[in-house]
Amino acid sequence: MKIAVLLTCFNRRLKTISCLKSLYDAKIPAGYEFDVYLVDDGSTDGTKQAVTSEFPNVKVITGSGDLYWNRGMVLAWERAIAHDDYDFYLWLNDDVILYNSSLECLIRDHNREPNSIICGSVQSGKDKQITYGGSIPSGPKIVPNGEAQKCIEFNGNVVLVPKYVYQNIGILDSVYIHAIGDFDYAMRAYRKNISSFVASEYVGTCESHDSAPAWCLPETNIFKRVKSLYSPLGNSHPYYFFIYEKRNFGIGTAVKHYVSIHLRLLFPVVWNWRKTSW
Structure with a gap:
């Protein structure tokens, strides 16, 4: 079973490297493997060189410099599709530090809820409070409780999309530049009667960027x-x-x-x- 891990980055070299280290350190069930597709959208801090040096197997894609998160993820997804026929697509923000059990958790929950999207919740490394994950519209983030819980909306920090979902609703919509694309994808799945679930356990840490604009x-x-x-x-x-x-x-x-x-x-x-x- 093959997973395409999709990331996009811009001038966050240390965070990007730390994220990739946590990904490669994570346990993965027998019979699974992954390829990493990273869009470097014009970084000037040596991100591309550092990634190529430390993780030579990562497929680094040079962006145009104006892709931001959503369109960077679209490009990564397109390159993955062109390269191989994957069973899963894993969205991963480069400021996430995955827990060692994260991939096992996502795959285990997928096996319990096949043909569904599994959203991994992340928490602050400072106070352990939930920062990003899944919810229902206008509701709070759903806190992991040991069981996969249904959600409708989700943040795109850590999301496992099985091939079945991709075949039915496609990839992220490039009409969006940076934000909103993840929520739009969740609603497209909902309209197609494809279920989304919050993973049974936290899958990593990521600090919140939600402050008053x-x-x-x-x-x-x-x-x-x-x-x-x-x-x-x-x-x-x-x-x-x-x-x-x-x-x-x-x-x-x-x-x-x-x-x-x-x-x-x-x-x-x-x-x-x-x-x-x-």
Whole structure:
């Protein structure tokens, strides 16, 4: 059974190397093997050279410099498909440190829930609280409890996609640049009646990057707020967020949130004072 591990990176040499070390140190069940496809999207910190030196078997793909996470993962996936016929595709963020039992856990849960997506939850290495994983819409992250638990949405930090799912819904959608592509993939699976599960155990550590963005902070001037909102790195870029919500929740919800995002941009003091969500 062959797994294609998909990563994308940019100027995080030490984190990328640490992630790969944890991957190669992880136990893997007998009869399984993996290839690694890493898109280096124009790093200038020596990431490509370090990876090539320490992990010569990693297939390093040079990006255009403007791919970011989602489109980098699309390129890695496309190269994997062109190279071989894999049984699984494992998404892996390069700031994740996998636990030694992570691959065994993901594969074990897949065997219990075949033809389903398995989302691996990660926790902070500081306080052991969950940082990324799966949830239901508008709900908190589902904490691993020893059993695979159904989810609908999931973050793309550690996700095992079996061949059956790929054959039915394809790869990540390149319409998205950085964020949202993972949530969109989860909803595409949901609409196809393909189940997603949170893995039974934590599979690694990853620190949270979820902090209030500059575009909704009243102390940030309006020009910087606009730049922040429309940055490719933002999770709420109005154009891409509109596409995601229109596809999955209808035009009414998409329009409502498109308006509310810009109201928060223009009037962050009032918005934060109300402590409400449209």
